[in-house]
Amino acid sequence: MLPKYNVLTEEQVLIIHNESIKILEEIGMDFEYEPALKVFRAQGLKVEGNRVHFTREFIEGKIKLAPAEFTLHARNPEHNLVCGGENIIYMPGYGAPFIQLADGTRRKSTMQDYENIVKLAGASKNLHMTGGTVAEPQDIPDEIRHLKMIYSSIKNSDKCFMGSAEGRERAQDSIEMAGLLFGGKDVIKEKPVLISLINSLTPLKFDERMLGALMAYAEAGQAVVVASLVMAGSTGPAALVGTLALQNAEVLAGIALAQSINPGTPVVYGSTSALSDMRTGSLSIGSPETALFISASAQIARYYGVPSRSGGGLNDSKIVDAQAGYESMMTLMAASVTGINFVLHTAGILQYFMAISYEKFMMDDEMAGMLLHYLKGFNFDEDGLAYDAIAKVGPGGHFLTQKHTRRNHKKEFRTPQLSDRAAFDAWSKEKLDTNQRAHKQWQEVLANYVPPALDENIDKKLLEFIAQRS
Template identity: 40%
Template sequence: MLNRFQTLSDSGKEKIHAACMEVLGKTGVVFEDDEALAIFKANDFSVEGNKVFFREEQVMKALETAPSEFLIRARDPEKTVRIGGDHFVLSPGWGAPFMIDADGTRRSATMEDADNCLKLAQSSPYIDMAASGMVCPPDLNPKTASAELLASTFIHSDKPLTGNPCSRENAVELLEMASIVWGSREEVMKSPVAITSINPTSPLIFGPEAAGSVIELARGGQALLISSMVMAGLSGPITLAGTAVLEMAESLAGVVLAQLVRPGTPCVCGGTSCGADLRLCSATIGSPELLKMMNIATEMARYYGLPCRYGGGLTDAHAPDAQAGMESALTMALSLAAGTHYMHQACGILGAYTAMSLEKFVMDEELAGALRRALQPVEITDETLALDTITRLGAGSSFLMEPTTAMRCRTEFFLPTLAYRNNYTKWEAAGKPQLTDTARLHVRERLSAYTKPDMDPAIEKDLMAYIDARRASSSTAA
């Protein structure tokens, strides 16, 4: 099959691997966490100050214990997901401080917005995960915000959890709150109930938040997304190959730490590295450079036997307009086609991760549904080849009234909810609705129809008691 995407040759992979090993072995990675440094020292890694140096054999030995596939359990067992292998998982947009309203107004996000985002994720037929902190309301107390958003996620969704720790303390909160929901810490540690994005600071720094989160979550038996965002020409070399080396070196450093803490910790490598518009000194996430980085990352992840995170409904646009649709379609479609296993930021994100839009969410969601269908192999059987029907009807016939047409008309084709397919006259008579208009109405309908998943009232009460205790502790500390 002709594949116009760059495919790394074996020698290309070996060159990138050798470059990663040289960076890890000679340049080293800074870990701004005393426990992380102690763990490396105890395992015979060279440590100078807060900089850790990795020998190739140490890296490869650690990777031997990292699984190539794993499950993330959901409260509803039917929604448990498998990451790795031939599987892919879609997680919604995350981390935006702003909302873009239907009229285009940008404003600070609120807790109501966070809950509405979760309602869309929970009711989505195409999104697999519920993400804590899809928006980050700035009016929440910073000391309790992560716990409050996490409690809302557990309450509003029974899908697998994408966590949102900003610090070691937040990672501990996740484990404690998950233990409330699942009944005990022992149950939580049996196999992961959450996967959490850990972001190094490029170039080559794991701050106390990132390093501490890796340690606590690995120790607690949870899965990790070791996810770098190197910006070519800003926080990494101007060359995409050099940026790919830096991204992979950072990811591998985090995976190694996780394996030292708890061998077998499920880890996803990769990230969301991209080019930069040096006229503006800003990242460009809706760019072809991100797609090139993604293609290298997915191939190198396979080289190391790890699942890969990349792509999403990514755009630099500030409204759910044609630019947003174009860029999101490119980044989502090509990332899935390249073999990404875990897609963070799949739905709703705008403005290079700075804003969330409910209308964009459902538009991206429909794109995700179409891509899921497009990536399903065509069934080739005696029945689907339909030779009997073709022979019987022959040339010039209509197949519309055939029984098989009626039987398969709702399953053979993808039927969009938002995209308009009727003729021009009817579209004009309907007032020439734009996709954003249809999306706005669909959001209202979805939020009105949302039903909170079942949760034992005692568990919800315990979650809220935990939040109250965190608030009280925060007030006392202040």
């Protein structure tokens, strides 16, 4: 494994921490949810209206309670994931309302898309979990959408998945369903199976929806990603360090709430901060500034001793083109080499989170595979040094007929899944670009995918629960 690289000095991390503490102490944050205010009052903090004024001692004490790493349990224990340390977890994009099609058109996403993307993630060798809200199924009524999504995640793959963050009640439903799958709520309280995405409302607020979900998950011992998306220039200052301090303040406050409710709640330090384009104000995520935010966030989370989350294959492109590729690689690589543990939006994202594309998904899956290989770094054993092979061939020969070559290339070289390495003439027969190759590939993967069987009894109980809640 390659060492993770740092973009800040230790002193700079400390400056950001102290700026965040100053924000939390002197400005405070708004929590638009009475039960959360009640928790803070009970902790002895000054609460005026919705405004909570934190203290250094409180924040620094609470963050210490968060575990440095935790295991997220999957239906198939082979897919259990350790979140934290040196580990990296890749998964699909989250929350996009549209599907961008290979022919350049865009449509609303549906339940079928959700199911397809769960299956593609289930089939992937490079994506470690199937994520959550992988497409917003707009053909399903809002009130029961979360039930259908959770069921699809359970049914179509045996990898880890995410719960609903749409308020306390839907979080509660997610927990109930996970309980049915894993043999009871007391079982999952001891071994977390759900992880959910709690976002602040930048600047310096948390809304009722997110706080309700955070509290439900913390009470049930389930993991939460507490994330902030500062749009530098609009919802945050037009300054990178100031943006990091603001983001950090929000995330620290959210983590402190989770630890106040249930000390030791597994949490992930989340950042998806990016820019506002200064011409139009729109979110811009495929930028070098975003890559810097990602890199700094990995390091800040390391300083606190908690796992980190950022975005993955981020870009502002409208279609699967060169811009989609080069921007996504920059941000996914930044996340991967700086030590982000939980990489949301690894695969599929286009149009600054507004769309998912099947073709982009396959392209990102390839990039994820390339990066996992890159992260393995170098092999320094005898086979890695290969002195015997070098000696055998000697000056002027070649290595293609060496036993070492035949054996070792499979260990050290990665075979591309999607990239085309053919000679020009061979490629010219069909002249397929990445978008076209990916279009064929995802349909093949989907056609060949067999979801792992789900225990009939559990399946029945889940369906009964959904019927009863619908």
